[in-house]
Amino acid sequence: MSSSAAWPAPAKLNLCLHINGRRPDGYHELQTLFQFVDFADQLHFDITDDGVIALTPAIPGVAHDDNLIVRAARRLQAHTGTHKGARIHLDKRLPMGGGLGGGSSDAATTLVALNHLWNTGVDEDTLADLGLALGADVPVFVRGRAAMADGVGEKLRPVNVEEPWYLVVVPDVEVSTAEVFGHPDLTRDSAKITALETQPERWHNDCQKVVCEAYPQVAKALSWLVEYAPSKMTGTGSCVFGRFDQQQQAQAALEQLPAEWQGFVARGCNLSPLQAKLGQ
Ligand SMILES: C[C@@](CO)(OP(=O)(O)O)[C@H](O)COP(=O)(O)OP(=O)(O)OC[C@H]1O[C@@H](n2ccc(N)nc2=O)[C@H](O)[C@@H]1O
Numbered sequence: 001m002s003s004s005a006a007w008p009a010p011a012k013l014n015l016c017l018h019i020n021g022r023r024p025d026g027y028h029e030l031q032t033l034f035q036f037v038d039f040a041d042q043l044h045f046d047i048t049d050d051g052v053i054a055l056t057p058a059i060p061g062v063a064h065d066d067n068l069i070v071r072a073a074r075r076l077q078a079h080t081g082t083h084k085g086a087r088i089h090l091d092k093r094l095p096m097g098g099g100l101g102g103g104s105s106d107a108a109t110t111l112v113a114l115n116h117l118w119n120t121g122v123d124e125d126t127l128a129d130l131g132l133a134l135g136a137d138v139p140v141f142v143r144g145r146a147a148m149a150d151g152v153g154e155k156l157r158p159v160n161v162e163e164p165w166y167l168v169v170v171p172d173v174e175v176s177t178a179e180v181f182g183h184p185d186l187t188r189d190s191a192k193i194t195a196l197e198t199q200p201e202r203w204h205n206d207c208q209k210v211v212c213e214a215y216p217q218v219a220k221a222l223s224w225l226v227e228y229a230p231s232k233m234t235g236t237g238s239c240v241f242g243r244f245d246q247q248q249q250a251q252a253a254l255e256q257l258p259a260e261w262q263g264f265v266a267r268g269c270n271l272s273p274l275q276a277k278l279g280q
């Protein structure tokens with residue numbers, strides 16, 4: 001695998017997000033089902049011997065050293081003691097703050113790719129632990145397998161679910177995860193369900209109601225999408241997704257998308273494009 005090849009950092013969807021309670025420290029007990037899609041940021045790594053981590057181009061509004069890609073690379077350097085560095089190029093395709101996990105996925109791809117390209121030999125469990133300090137969703141992207149998450153999102157169990165086509169609609173608004181979890185009207189009493197992954201008829205998103213009330217753009221996007229397919233919000237929003245059996249049905253709906261929104265069609269994947277590349 002050449003160092004200049006593209007490494008994908010795919011989006012995730014939360015096929016459901018059930019809030020089961022709130023802990024004394026304010027964090028929420030939840031059950032959420034993560035699946036990947038084949039729509040991704042692309043990262044390129046050129047390995048150097050100078051120990052410097054340099055990322056281009058900058059993401060507007062994110063300082064170089066705060067970028068999760070740079071933080072992930074430095075974390076792996078610190079853990080392994082390697083003297084190698086990397087010039088990293090990011091081709092950003094995923095919208096930010098939309099609940100698609102792009103920043104977490106970029107961090108995970110950086111950990112996995114540099115561990116491979118630097119020959120640092122860190123095992124997957126340790127890479128997932130290194131990632132957890134960067135964001136709650138980084139471990140699932142490191143492992144790259146669709147998973148049911150439990151606890152406060154840290155207990156992951158790989159699952160296999162159907163791999164349909166999705167139309168993802170991106171409303172022109174960013175939603176703050178902390179604001180949603182702190183909302184007084186958020187319902188926090190969904191029952192824990194055993195083997196939830198086998199019961200798609202019970203999948204819902206407890207954050208959807210409060211987000212739709214606070215952000216009319218999200219409610220409007222959802223009302224438009226449900227005319228075409230069963231639809232939900234992903235994570236704490238703002239993106240919403242509809243489920244289609246056929247790619248061409250999803251594509252036909254995309255062609256009707258009002259100009260005020262962005263959108264894309266992608267296939268659900270139980271094995272992430274990142275893990276698929278590693279296994280090649
Ligand atoms: C809930 C999910 C589902 O995918 O939402 P999205 O961010 O993807 O929309 C994620 O796990 C989020 O992950 P991430 O965005 O990294 O959240 P964090 O930085 O860990 O937490 C942001 C804030 O959300 C709240 N929070 C988060 C997770 C949780 N189980 N209970 C919480 O109450 C806390 O107030 C925390 O300070």
Ligand SMILES: Nc1ncnc2c1ncn2[C@@H]1O[C@H](COP(=O)(O)OP(=O)(O)O)[C@@H](O)[C@H]1O
Pocket residue numbers: 059061062066067068069095096097098099100101102103104106107237
């Ligand atoms: N490489 C990165 N890509 C995207 N966002 C990043 C990155 N590094 C840091 N961030 C910060 O993380 C925030 C959350 O981004 P993102 O992961 O795309 O959203 P979400 O958690 O809603 O899916 C951004 O608003 C940005 O400030």
